[in-house]
Amino acid sequence: MNARTKFGFLVASGTLALGLAASVAAPAAMASTTDTQGCPSGAVCIYPQDAGWNGGHPSNVYYAYGAHNLSNQNGNHYVFNNQTGGATMRTCTGYNGNGCQGYLQAGTYMVKDLTPINSITLQP
Template sequence: MRRTAMALTALSLALGTGIATAPGAVAATPCPTGAVCIREFGGDILSKNIFYSYGAHNLDNVTGYHILVNSQTGRAGFQFCRGYDGTDCSITYRDTGPYPAIDFTPINSLLLVP
């Protein structure tokens, strides 16, 4: 009983001081349903980095680490491509949701596939 009271006291102190929460954390901008998006580390998605249509999408000035979010439906996928116009591409990724941050510096286009 005493341990439970001490744990609850410690938890309430932590919550009261903001230790257990992330003050100032920014909520990530959601990627629209049916799209593939490149998210900045601050959580924003620039309008130029939202892709809806199948086919190749050349990237403009996207370098460094970013998070890709697949919000396509119907098991549609995407590929990372080193070349422009969807050439020299990776395997097809079909899982939805955010992917771990990757270095986009060598990536010049994305290829969206059904």
Template sequence: MRKTATITAALALAAGGGLAMAPSATAATACPSGAVCIRETDGSILSKNIFYSYGAHNLSNVTGYRVIVNSQTGGAGFQVCYEYNGGRCSSVVRGTGEYAPYDMTPINSVVLVP
């Protein structure tokens, strides 16, 4: 509970916005170990939305509510950012697992951090 509250607070980008842990969907595609993934609304994960390397990853056509999955190992984290190339980002989130659907429309990049 404490971990979830901390993670949710760290990702609050705007009033009323933020991510929270979500239960796993059995029909959803698994995010590979070592990656951060963004799920499509149907539960699938497009190859363009699987990120392995540290640094900024610009998003293309990722709008609406999406689930973010952190499957990185070794305590690595991620940030969601309003600007391309990792500008105006949330705090780093290090918790692994799935996060409740989040409105990705204003989000333009995801940054993976060690």
């Protein structure tokens, strides 16, 4: 498998060591029907800078659709979309959801330099 290995497949196959999840390159698929890595089902979570999954303790949790401005989010962070029903998330260089790029699909995560990112959006 390549660097975008599906986390759910690894868990199902029983080959995932506890520390491996932090080293899997993103984006990668993860099961998202329950709390995963401390991120509640239905939420988008951002984990502290350079902390991987931070022991299942995200620093920011977002539930509501729409734009969410970020502050003091610099460097690389895990960003996990644990929303359900196919909801997506975008990162945006401007505040209030302006200058958005790409889509992070439900059940996936990415490692992203949030230094130039000033907001995220959650959409159904």
